[in-house]
Amino acid sequence: MILWFFLVYLIAFPLVAFVFLPVLHRLNTTSIYETLLYNSVALYAPSLALSSLTGIPLILSITLSAVLSAVYISFGGAKAGIHTSAIQMLVIFASMAVLVAIGLRNTTLQEVLSTAHNGHRLNLYDLRMDPRVRHSIWSVVIGGTGNVLCLFASNQLSMQKYMVMKNLKDAQRVVLLNIPFNAFILLTYVSTGLIVYQYYASCHPQLGSTNELLPRFVLDALSQVPGIIGLFAAAIYSAGIRQKKTCQILANMHIFSTLSSSFAALSALLISDATTSFNKGKIMRFDEKRAVTVARFLPIIFAFLTVGMAILCSKLKTIVLQISFIVFGAAGGPVLGSFVVGLFFKFVRGQAALAGIVSSILISFMVAIGSAILKADPVQLPLVRDCRAENITIASQMQLPENYGYVKINQFYGLENIFQVSYQYYSIIGVLSNVIVSIIWQHCFGGSSSNCEDVPDELLSPMVRSKLQPVKSNEAEQNLMEKQVTDAV
Incomplete structure (x- = not known):
């Protein structure tokens, strides 16, 4: 495989x-x-x-x-x-x-x-x-x-x-x-x-x-x-x-x-x-x-x-390659999730991002350590x-x-089945938990996201910037038309 x-x-x-x-x-x-x-x-x-x-x-x-x-x-x-x-x-x-x-x-x-x-x-x-x-x-x-x-x-x-x-x-x-x-x-x-x-x-x-x-x-x-x-x-x-x-x-x-x-x-x-x-x-x-x-x-x-x-x-009773993937999955997944949040979700602020990475670290290591302790x-x-x-x-x-x-x-029964998840998915668990918690925290406790305009577009992924540019162009054109109408009146 x-x-x-x-x-x-x-x-x-x-x-x-x-x-x-x-x-x-x-x-x-x-x-x-x-x-x-x-x-x-x-x-x-x-x-x-x-x-x-x-x-x-x-x-x-x-x-x-x-x-x-x-x-x-x-x-x-x-x-x-x-x-x-x-x-x-x-x-x-x-x-x-x-x-x-x-x-x-x-x-x-x-x-x-x-x-x-x-x-x-x-x-x-x-x-x-x-x-x-x-x-x-x-x-x-x-x-x-x-x-x-x-x-x-x-x-x-x-x-x-x-x-x-x-x-x-x-x-x-x-x-x-x-x-x-x-x-x-x-x-x-x-x-x-x-x-x-x-x-x-x-x-x-x-x-x-x-x-x-x-x-x-x-x-x-x-x-x-x-x-x-x-x-x-x-x-x-x-x-x-x-x-x-x-x-x-x-x-x-x-x-x-x-x-x-x-x-x-x-x-x-x-x-x-x-x-x-x-x-x-x-x-x-x-x-x-x-x-x-x-x-x-x-x-x-x-x-x-x-x-x-x-x-x-x-x-640890496993091969070195699996140990390395476990480490990079459990520790690297939350970090990758923070990069994804920063590059793709402009509205997420620092407090929400911090909540996301802390939560994802806890979840990732809980799964990895729980799997080792329960000998799955x-x-x-x-x-x-x-x-x-x-x-x-x-x-x-x-x-x-x-x-x-x-x-x-x-x-294992109920939620304990998560400890049976393949170690290959540890990084995905870290990324998804980080992104989900960050977005939820921002919407629930982060207040208005209108101040996200102070985030420079250069800090966003090229994929996000390419979608924001047409929107900003349309907004600029609309503002220009409104100004022209106001001046004419």
Whole structure:
């Protein structure tokens, strides 16, 4: 079902380029939003891979990775990764391609597809509209579009890349380049997954977490190839810890945010806010020298915070990609909703917008945390066949394929059923709840919206401005005619 993200890219990235970006690029502002939350996922993924490949304890791996990123950005600054970013991106692409090529060395593409078909892994047309189904066409396309918009339309780590472009057209070109590059990455992900499934189809390995499956495959099937383990580890760290390039074509090609750029962004924003607040309040003079000194220590503080949250991520019994979507859905959905309110609803004022984002954050996290607490796990397709009992370690209900994706035990009633909703919809829940609460609050408690005329049209989406211009032209003509009649009388 993940292949439907091809359609998601064709929908989401043009929306980012032509609906959101024209306004945001003109404003040239930044904010941290959910950056610190997502750092934990970006840290957990490469640390888990290193732990699986080398045997280093996971907590030690997490701590070392965070410290490495913090020191990297503290002493090198935001420019530290610009010269190495292109090389790191080549390492990522090369390792993924090599992984697929070597994985097909002892099998054929036809055998891989046949095994996947027999295991019901090639179902691309799941049209079930039940929102409890984790991966149907509807959940992937609708929810996936919301997730991609959270990543690229209202996420500071993405926006700061667009802002350094010379003009809006260059920024839009960078956004649209995500379509082919992300499509290639997606195709490689799916190919790798099918190869791994075919390799372990007869007997699933003993694992502590499903996130260890790919590193285990590299050790079991590819370790005899010289250098492949090092290449794989380098690719994981290049994707997870690298400083995303802030210029030209390579900007934003990979879907995951990175630790070093996150620490740099968090430090820069905090320093900016502190400088403004201190200098405005005349509490103390926060000059440039003091700001540079503080900025060198902030990444260390953020690193320790990220370590704690990454350890929490290691306790979640789900794959890293789903964890990242949950974070960006629950935390990014309300933020995206605020952007939608600001760009499309001119009459909504600050108080209503604040009520909207607070309500949507509470609702989104209630759904996400409630689902985790109540363990609303979906039915999984069988992973083990013709395998000795002692090797079966990941429990799965041998349900019929048509039940795939539903919650295992329907133990929820009434409103509690919302905790069974697919994680793909979390971002949509955040957006809709924000927009609905903001509009209702404005109409009920915001008073007259006649003062919305003081909102500049430049702060609205081009779609809204195009509809307002004919209205304003008609009003201007009508006012002119009334003035002429008055003068004539």
